[in-house]
Amino acid sequence: MSVYLLHLERPLAGRARHYVGYAEHVERRLKHHRQGTGARMLAVCNERGIAYHLARVWEGADKAFERRLKQTHNTARYCPLCCNEPRDYKPREHVRN
Secondary structure: OEEEEEEEEEEEOOOEEEEEEEEOOHHHHHHHHHHOOOOHHHHHHHHHOOOEEEEEEEEOOOHHHHHHHHHOOOHHHHOOOOOOOOOOOOOOOOOOO
16 A cells, blocks of 8 residues: 655645545556546545646555645655655654553
């Protein structure tokens, strides 16, 4: 399984510039997104003519990794299209008290 980062050419609703997803076959999932049968956010991008590009893939990542990446609320720092030197996301283990 893989976690992937999509970079939007222009912001959606004035804010969103990235989409983080999880898939076994990333290229197949991207095809679904482009057909409008994937995530609603990307279907809206398609409707509004906002192009998006595969920016990064984390091979072997799991659903928990995707969730933690989304919870950073700043995926731009991991995008090679936004940063000259994107960070390598290594989530800290969640510690419960």
